[in-house]
Amino acid sequence: xxxxxxxxxxxxxxxxxxxxxxxxxxxxxxxxxxxxxxxxxxxxxxxxxxxxxxxxxxxxxxxxxxxxxxxxxxxxxxxxxxxxxxxxxxxxxxxxxxxxxxxxxxxxxxxxxxxxxxxxxxxxxxxxxxxxxxxxxxxxxxxxxxxxxxxxxxxxxxxxxxxxxxxxxxxxxxxxxxxxxxxxxxxxxxxxxxxxxxxxxxxxxxxxxxxxxxxxxxxxxxxxxxxxxxxxxxxxxxxxxxxxxxxxxxxxxxxxxxxxxxxxxxxxxxxxxxxxxxxxxxxxxxxxxxxxxxxxxxxxxxxxxxxxxxxxxxxxxxxxxxxxxxxxxxxxxxxxxxxxxxxxxxxxxxxxxxxxxxxxxxxxxxxxxxxxxxxxxxxxxxxxxxxxxxxxxxxxxxxxxxxxxxxxxxxxxxxxxxxxxxxxxxxxxxxxxxxxxxxxxxxxxxxxxxxxxxxxxxxxxxxxxxxxxxxxxxxxxxxxxxxxxxxxxxxxxxxxxxxxxxxxxxxxxxxxxxxxxxxxxxxxxxxxxxxxxxxxxxxxxxxxxxxxxxxxxxxxxxxxxxxxxxxxxxx
DNA sequence: ACGTGATGACTCC
DNA sequence: TGGAGTCCCTCACG
Numbered sequence: 001x002x003x004x005x006x007x008x009x010x011x012x013x014x015x016x017x018x019x020x021x022x023x024x025x026x027x028x029x030x031x032x033x034x035x036x037x038x039x040x041x042x043x044x045x046x047x048x049x050x051x052x053x054x055x056x057x058x059x060x061x062x063x064x065x066x067x068x069x070x071x072x073x074x075x076x077x078x079x080x081x082x083x084x085x086x087x088x089x090x091x092x093x094x095x096x097x098x099x100x101x102x103x104x105x106x107x108x109x110x111x112x113x114x115x116x117x118x119x120x121x122x123x124x125x126x127x128x129x130x131x132x133x134x135x136x137x138x139x140x141x142x143x144x145x146x147x148x149x150x151x152x153x154x155x156x157x158x159x160x161x162x163x164x165x166x167x168x169x170x171x172x173x174x175x176x177x178x179x180x181x182x183x184x185x186x187x188x189x190x191x192x193x194x195x196x197x198x199x200x201x202x203x204x205x206x207x208x209x210x211x212x213x214x215x216x217x218x219x220x221x222x223x224x225x226x227x228x229x230x231x232x233x234x235x236x237x238x239x240x241x242x243x244x245x246x247x248x249x250x251x252x253x254x255x256x257x258x259x260x261x262x263x264x265x266x267x268x269x270x271x272x273x274x275x276x277x278x279x280x281x282x283x284x285x286x287x288x289x290x291x292x293x294x295x296x297x298x299x300x301x302x303x304x305x306x307x308x309x310x311x312x313x314x315x316x317x318x319x320x321x322x323x324x325x326x327x328x329x330x331x332x333x334x335x336x337x338x339x340x341x342x343x344x345x346x347x348x349x350x351x352x353x354x355x356x357x358x359x360x361x362x363x364x365x366x367x368x369x370x371x372x373x374x375x376x377x378x379x380x381x382x383x384x385x386x387x388x389x390x391x392x393x394x395x396x397x398x399x400x401x402x403x404x405x406x407x408x409x410x411x412x413x414x415x416x417x418x419x420x421x422x423x424x425x426x427x428x429x430x431x432x433x434x435x436x437x438x439x440x441x442x443x444x445x446x447x448x449x450x451x452x453x454x455x456x457x458x459x460x461x462x463x464x465x466x467x468x469x470x471x472x473x474x475x476x477x478x479x480x481x482x483x484x485x486x487x488x489x490x491x492x493x494x495x496x497x498x499x500x501x502x503x504x505x506x507x508x509x510x511x512x513x514x515x516x517x518x519x520x521x522x523x524x525x526x527x528x529x530x531x532x533x534x535x536x537x538x539x540x541x542x543x544x545x546x547x548x549x550x551x552x553x554x555x556x557x558x559x560x561x562x563x564x565x566x567x568x569x570x571x
Numbered sequence: 572a573c574g575t576g577a578t579g580a581c582t583c584c
Numbered sequence: 585t586g587g588a589g590t591c592c593c594t595c596a597c598g
Contacts, residue, residue, distance in 0.1 A: 117580085117581085263591090264580090264591090284591090284592095310593095330593080352593090353593085372593085444595080444596075445594095445595070445596090464594095464595070464596085491577080491578070491595095492578070492579085492594090493577055493578020493579070493594080493595090494576095494577075494578060494579090494591085494592075494594050494595080495578060495579055495580070495590095495591065495592090495594095496578070496579060496580085498594090516578090516579090543579080543580065544579065544580090561579095561580080562579060562580055562581085562591095563579095563580055563581060573598105574597105574598090575596105575597090575598090576595105576596100576597095577594105577595095577596100578594100578595105579591105580590100580591095581589105581590085581591090582588105582589085582590080582591105583587105583588090583589080583590100584586105584587095584588090584589100
């Protein structure tokens, strides 16, 4: 490109308008400010691409020039053009620093560095495994054989092949509990059973955990079923600053990330053990993975099972029998992994569409189970069989989540298309049951609702209208007052599990929620909406942790992502 | 009722 | 190494 920089022009000689126009057109220098708004690269008078660093450097030069009085003494060779140019550069620089472009570009560079996902846990399939080895083929023509008359198989009626595959379900009855990531016929590691049986003494629980677990231990050991008469022995609740300082101590490391299931995580749960971190995750294709941090069995402590065929949408360990894990799936089956019997027992079964459940009694024998068709069933596990439970139709469209009141367990909250309602399970009707209380104010579909863990005085909801709402349910009147509404991006789209705000079972007023922000983070908020902590880690947290859960007694939480990896932050 | 677009992580070429 | 393709009873909107 031709340069017409009027270097030789005397600085003090005024340029004619024609000359200035000419200079502007040819040098492009004066266009730079506009250009720079869109691109970090500018074009120099010589047509060379110039990067930000060059400009920075020039800027330093120009400031030096100004400082040293060069501007004042134009006799040192700086023309009016040159001065104008320097001024332009200075303005560019000021503009760029005002919008933090340098910082943003650095962050972008860092975030665009592709990180290798953790190779702990389940192994990704090797190319040899993926490529099916086929016998060498030779055409009939080359074999000098008559061509076969081929007819197409009959078209499946009404359903596509994919849809038929969706409807496949595991056979009825107990399923053997064989890990699919171990050699055929492998037994469960005996250490796992020992680990699951150990949830610590009730003394430990009294000091370490919230009272839910204390109660459970008491139920286990003394068989006291009357909940309300027990003394208020729950852990002394921390004040917010104490709690925040505990959060700050939690971190992640290489060993705390592992692939636990093969596909996107739909649900996850912590085992109540206070001595070991044991987690379960359910994925899109009916797999359930058990991961013990530091376990020396399976793949880095991961065992994989296949109790369902469709997304495992809800998982929870029994609080009374910690060797039992309940799971429920879109395929319509609900099962109980029993590590002592080493089977997946059937608990409940419908045609399809099971979505959510919660324990309705402290001994975990009765459950409220919800389907996406809008029905809830009260299931009593002590009764043999799987299909004679009482069924109630709440909402003809969708039911996303149910949550049972921790103290008054006859009440449960249900997130439906119209909003969140609280029902009394004793007075449900077959159709059109009247709610005890309504939680209004949601403008789009609601993905979850949970009673606060210790008192049930709050319900937290996560809604696709980008708000997390907290309602006061102290008095279950016809309409619960909205206490807080926190803006949070919930647009996970089609390929990620939906975000759900989850209470910390150890701290009544605080909750955790995944985030779509970059760099990836996980937020902890106080119910007032005050942000308490942001979990982040450049090295080990690089994906959206849609599914999150705090440990019931340890200072730890888990987060599951769209590729089946669990992440733990713990102290 | 139906079509469409947005969304993130991974795999394959 | 990077970019295209894939995932698949999503949800909201037009």
